[in-house]
Amino acid sequence: MRNVIEGSKKAFITGNEAVAWATLVAEADIMFGYPITPQNEVMHYWTRLAPKHGRGFLQTEDEISAGFTVCGAVQAGKKAFTATAGPGNVLMQEPFGMAEAMRLPLVAIIQQRGGPSSGTVIYSQQEVTLTTFGGNGEGHRVVYSTATHQEMYDYTIKAFNTAWKYRFPTFVLGDGYQAKMREPLDMYNPADKGIKMVKPYPLVGLDGQIGENREPQHLNNIYSLEEELYDAVLEFVKDYEAMTPDVTEYSADQCEDADIIILSHGVVSRAADDAVKILRSQGIKAGSFRPITLRPFPSQELRNVISNSNAKTLLIAESAYGQLDRLVKQEIYGETVNIENLFMPGVGIIDYDIANKVKSIL
Amino acid sequence: MMVAPVTPKSWYLPSKPHKFCPGCGHGIVLKALGEAIDDLQIQDKTVFGCDIGCSLLSWDFFACDSTQTHHGRTTPVMVGIKRSRPELITIGYMGDGGGYSIGSQHLLNAAVRNEKVTLILVNNTNYGMTGGQMAPTTLPGQKTETSPYGRDPEETGYPTKGPEFLAEVTPEGAYIARATVSKYNQLRRFVRNALRNQIDGNGFSFVEVLSTCPTNWRTNAQQTWRFLEDEMEQYFPVGELKSPFGKGGAK
Amino acid sequence: MSLVKIALAGEGGQGVQSVAEIIAEAAYNEKKQTIYIPNFGLEQRGGVSIAFIQVSDERIGAPKFNKADVVVALSARAIGRTNIYSDENTLFVYDQGFKVNEDEFPKEAKKIIGIPAIDKANQELHPRVFNVIIMGAVIGLTNVVSFEAAKDALENKLGHKFEKNPNLRELNYKALEIGLQLAEESLKEGVAK
Numbered sequence: 001m002r003n004v005i006e007g008s009k010k011a012f013i014t015g016n017e018a019v020a021w022a023t024l025v026a027e028a029d030i031m032f033g034y035p036i037t038p039q040n041e042v043m044h045y046w047t048r049l050a051p052k053h054g055r056g057f058l059q060t061e062d063e064i065s066a067g068f069t070v071c072g073a074v075q076a077g078k079k080a081f082t083a084t085a086g087p088g089n090v091l092m093q094e095p096f097g098m099a100e101a102m103r104l105p106l107v108a109i110i111q112q113r114g115g116p117s118s119g120t121v122i123y124s125q126q127e128v129t130l131t132t133f134g135g136n137g138e139g140h141r142v143v144y145s146t147a148t149h150q151e152m153y154d155y156t157i158k159a160f161n162t163a164w165k166y167r168f169p170t171f172v173l174g175d176g177y178q179a180k181m182r183e184p185l186d187m188y189n190p191a192d193k194g195i196k197m198v199k200p201y202p203l204v205g206l207d208g209q210i211g212e213n214r215e216p217q218h219l220n221n222i223y224s225l226e227e228e229l230y231d232a233v234l235e236f237v238k239d240y241e242a243m244t245p246d247v248t249e250y251s252a253d254q255c256e257d258a259d260i261i262i263l264s265h266g267v268v269s270r271a272a273d274d275a276v277k278i279l280r281s282q283g284i285k286a287g288s289f290r291p292i293t294l295r296p297f298p299s300q301e302l303r304n305v306i307s308n309s310n311a312k313t314l315l316i317a318e319s320a321y322g323q324l325d326r327l328v329k330q331e332i333y334g335e336t337v338n339i340e341n342l343f344m345p346g347v348g349i350i351d352y353d354i355a356n357k358v359k360s361i362l
Numbered sequence: 363m364m365v366a367p368v369t370p371k372s373w374y375l376p377s378k379p380h381k382f383c384p385g386c387g388h389g390i391v392l393k394a395l396g397e398a399i400d401d402l403q404i405q406d407k408t409v410f411g412c413d414i415g416c417s418l419l420s421w422d423f424f425a426c427d428s429t430q431t432h433h434g435r436t437t438p439v440m441v442g443i444k445r446s447r448p449e450l451i452t453i454g455y456m457g458d459g460g461g462y463s464i465g466s467q468h469l470l471n472a473a474v475r476n477e478k479v480t481l482i483l484v485n486n487t488n489y490g491m492t493g494g495q496m497a498p499t500t501l502p503g504q505k506t507e508t509s510p511y512g513r514d515p516e517e518t519g520y521p522t523k524g525p526e527f528l529a530e531v532t533p534e535g536a537y538i539a540r541a542t543v544s545k546y547n548q549l550r551r552f553v554r555n556a557l558r559n560q561i562d563g564n565g566f567s568f569v570e571v572l573s574t575c576p577t578n579w580r581t582n583a584q585q586t587w588r589f590l591e592d593e594m595e596q597y598f599p600v601g602e603l604k605s606p607f608g609k610g611g612a613k
Numbered sequence: 614m615s616l617v618k619i620a621l622a623g624e625g626g627q628g629v630q631s632v633a634e635i636i637a638e639a640a641y642n643e644k645k646q647t648i649y650i651p652n653f654g655l656e657q658r659g660g661v662s663i664a665f666i667q668v669s670d671e672r673i674g675a676p677k678f679n680k681a682d683v684v685v686a687l688s689a690r691a692i693g694r695t696n697i698y699s700d701e702n703t704l705f706v707y708d709q710g711f712k713v714n715e716d717e718f719p720k721e722a723k724k725i726i727g728i729p730a731i732d733k734a735n736q737e738l739h740p741r742v743f744n745v746i747i748m749g750a751v752i753g754l755t756n757v758v759s760f761e762a763a764k765d766a767l768e769n770k771l772g773h774k775f776e777k778n779p780n781l782r783e784l785n786y787k788a789l790e791i792g793l794q795l796a797e798e799s800l801k802e803g804v805a806k
Binding site: 029030032056058060061062064065068069070071072073075076077078080094095098102202203204205206208209210211216217218219220221222 | 374405406407409411414418421422424425426427428429430431432435438439440441442443444445446447450467468470471
């Protein structure tokens with residue numbers, strides 16, 4: 001594959017466009033997608049760029065098909081991805097479940113919009129539960145929650161490597177703001193930053209002659225007996241737990257001497273960082289914690305931050321009504337820190353929202 | 363003395379005897395498919411996909427790379443494989459429920475796009491594996507678990523004639539046929555033509571096969587054949603509805 | 614009566630579930646607490662078919678259990694599948710007509726009993742009532758229901774077939790009796806392996 005970008009390129013573009021470029025430099029072979037706001041531009045850019053670089057595209061008849069065509073393509077050994085939002089994300093849980101069951105390196109970019117149902121086309125953080133634990137499985141997925149365009153670019157590249165190395169469906173969880181806003185970022189070829197792209201390999205359509213130098217591959221996702229399923233799921237657990245230390249990411253700022261820690265993810269963490277600055281300038285000792293991977297969740301890391309901190313209170317701030325809150329509580333069960341909430345479902349959160357809430361608590 | 367039958371080279375012997383019911387037509391269809399794969403020498407580059415339902419029992423039937431999908435989703439998985447690896451020969455195998463009900467959206471659109479996949483749909487007028495519920499191809503008056511008093515077309519419409527509508531919506535290059543397990547040589551010929559159509563890169567290929575289900579029809583051997591030949595074959599005409607190959611068939 | 618746990622296993626289509634249903638129905642009609650749960654593979658015919666039946670005077674808890682009081686294997690394959698439900702208190706019953714792999718018998722059992730149900734069915738009655746002979750045997754071994762209750766439940770389930778062909782009624786009742794006899798004989802002699 002020839003270089004998509006010459007050297008490093010500074011750009012002032014939308015998040016959707018950044019995603020499209022990132023998938024290109026990540027050597028994605030093919031995209032399957034279906035129109036839904038606010039991720040449509042990922043397809044618009046891909047359809048314009050892809051033919052110049054010998055990549056493929058199909059707009060399918062619905063999101064279910066988009067998800068299953070990706071499943072087929074990765075089984076055939078090609079790097080495939082899709083993008084969706086809201087009700088499209090709901091439909092894709094069926095193929096995402098198949099990817100969990102068959103350990104397929106599926107990559108999907110989710111640009112959250114208001115929910116439930118058609119909600120809004122604008123923004124939310126209301127697809128956390130769906131993206132982390134949707135479908136009828138145990139949530140054996142990797143979910144990166146990005147906050148900036150640079151991260152949308154970086155983590156889209158990383159998502160392909162994570163997916164093809166560990167074989168869990170891997171998601172880049174953005175939102176409508178990140179999708180549509182413009183901000184600067186640096187685009188680069190992974191090789192220039194010493195990032196080696198994992199090569200894909202087929203699960204069906206292998207080389208060789210059946211019976212002579214290889215066996216036929218028989219892939220399935222249904223079992224006859226309870227015990228077979230139990231064994232299969234426990235294998236997933238084993239692999240997932242082995243992967244967790246390598247993949248988990250988070251960031252924490254000024255938590256040690258904080259009286260209160262603001263916990264948020266994605267774009268809201270930008271407001272949280274600003275809120276910390278505002279509060280500190282006013283003499284209030286605030287800190288922030290941000291899970292970057294929602295799955296696997298940085299639970300041990302959060303527990304460590306809590307135990308090394310003065311803070312008696314966590315403020316969980318999200319543009320949803322409790323999806324991050326539930327996720328955190330399940331992960332830090334047993335911690336006795338007080339938990340407060342700032343829930344603004346489908347609505348953007350700014351620094352003063354958080355700062356004012358902190359003041360009302362303390 | 364028991365003589366073992368000659369089985370196609372592309373059959374996977376460790377999974378035999380197969381799991382289909384006595385009297386089921388799947389075994390016949392899969393034999394025709396196996397012989398066609400052997401004849402065209404495509405065993406090594408075939409990817410075989412099956413649906414949920416009785417077709418799923420074919421997941422390890424062939425000595426070909428195979429993948430079992432979700433109900434109604436075999437078509438898009440095959441499309442995904444073919445679009446990303448056009449050199450592979452993709453065969454999607456499903457029933458009348460998977461193809462004409464939950465999967466009809468995908469079937470219709472794959473046909474309209476003339477996707478270069480080969481789909482084989484086994485029509486036994488009911489949902490077999492789940493216990494015999496009414497299906498899109500259940501005949502008027504036919505009793506099933508969810509039409510215990512007989513299918514009423516006023517309530518539930520008339521049986522789906524899949525090849526007929528696919529022939530209408532597909533462009534030139536598509537191959538559309540309906541076969542029956544009661545005419546084996548023709549069945550094998552149609553299946554071979556369908557695969558040839560994909561190998562030649564002409565377009566979408568589809569074969570519906572009328573088949574038997576004595577278990578859910580609750581018929582004995584004689585009644586089973588009578589239902590197939592006297593009723594099903596009268597309602598669903600057998601033959602090639604659309605073919606890029608002339609009278610001589612595909613080479 | 615205290616809790617009795619029965620596991621029946623065979624190939625799909627042999628009538629394992631039908632027999633289990635009839636026994637459970639009979640127990641219910643005798644005002645006992647009873648739970649029956651089927652466990653089967655994907656195929657409509659062939660494949661695994663296991664039935665778990667529990668009968669008691671007291672309320673029954675979980676539908677499945679670890680170890681059974683009686684296990685009956687109706688096919689050779691079923692032996693290997695059900696040996697896990699056998700411990701030192703279990704009567705493990707199989708049909709003498711099978712070609713059995715000795716390794717598949719349970720390591721622990723109170724008694725491993727072979728009964729000639731298939732032979733009896735083929736020679737004296739009809740292959741179709743093999744499962745009813747087994748039913749009789751289960752009742753004989755466990756006494757979970759009375760013979761009368763079993764006959765009534767059988768009539769309930771198959772009555773419509775008996776209407777069409779009254780010989781079937783005779784046949785099925787005979788099968789039930791033969792099953793009971795086989796059970797009695799086996800308990801007396803302690804026929805093993």
